[in-house]
Amino acid sequence: DTGVSQDPRHKITKRGQNVTFRCDPISEHNRLYWYRQTLGQGPEFLTYFQNEAQLEKSRLLSDRFSAERPKGSFSTLEIQRTEQGDSAMYLCASSLVGTAGELFFGEGSRLTVL
Amino acid sequence: DQQVKQNSPSLSVQEGRISILNCDYTNSMFDYFLWYKKYPAEGPTFLISISSIKDKNEDGRFTVFLNKSAKHLSLHIVPSQPGDSAVYFCAASALGQFYFGTGTSLTVIP
Numbered sequence: 001d002t003g004v005s006q007d008p009r010h011k012i013t014k015r016g017q018n019v020t021f022r023c024d025p026i027s028e029h030n031r032l033y034w035y036r037q038t039l040g041q042g043p044e045f046l047t048y049f050q051n052e053a054q055l056e057k058s059r060l061l062s063d064r065f066s067a068e069r070p071k072g073s074f075s076t077l078e079i080q081r082t083e084q085g086d087s088a089m090y091l092c093a094s095s096l097v098g099t100a101g102e103l104f105f106g107e108g109s110r111l112t113v114l
Numbered sequence: 115d116q117q118v119k120q121n122s123p124s125l126s127v128q129e130g131r132i133s134i135l136n137c138d139y140t141n142s143m144f145d146y147f148l149w150y151k152k153y154p155a156e157g158p159t160f161l162i163s164i165s166s167i168k169d170k171n172e173d174g175r176f177t178v179f180l181n182k183s184a185k186h187l188s189l190h191i192v193p194s195q196p197g198d199s200a201v202y203f204c205a206a207s208a209l210g211q212f213y214f215g216t217g218t219s220l221t222v223i224p
Contacts, residue, residue, distance in 0.1 A: 041217075043158065044214075056211065097210075102148055103158075104160065
């Protein structure tokens with residue numbers, strides 16, 4: 001399978017704990033995006049990378065959130081001191097600069113904060 | 115501020131008829147518009163796109179229409195099939211950023 005993969009698919013944690021999600025994009029894609037989706041809403045942009053550089057971060061991304069993409073391959077999204085409001089589906093997507101730009105999404109990592 | 119809006123949360127259509135999903139946007143700088151389809155417990159999958167320099171793009175049963183003056187696009191599915199039942203998201207992109215609508219849940223009734 002050469003699609004976008006995300007791990008873990010589900011995470012249940014207690015408020016105040018730290019969680020980390022991993023995303024492996026399609027190998028030749030140089031852009032990688034993180035989105036958050038809650039029930040009844042569309043995906044909300046969090047941040048994106050071009051290769052290893054983080055080009056933009058949303059205002060939604062508080063200082064408890066940090067994302068990295070070392071070596072321009074996989075990416076991690078860490079949430080520190082989780083709050084119940086962080087419960088959501090975290091989606092990763094990748095794309096290739098210079099194409100029509102469509103995003104290819106992973107299946108998402110669902111976070112539940114108790 | 116929602117830059118991409120889908121005002122119909124749900125739509126029901128009989129099998130074989132046309133489904134029309136609508137989307138409005140506010141930012142005239144968007145250069146690509148896309149539709150994604152999402153089944154429960156899966157990530158969105160790309161369906162069809164259109165460049166801002168075109169007004170129509172067709173791919174099999176799916177056609178996207180763009181009206182730049184009205185800042186409106188629509189997705190037509192004809193004929194609709196039960197397997198088309200899913201949530202459809204409209205998206206628009208500019209400068210590498212993608213903005214999504216809130217989705218329309220389509221139900222195709224056999």
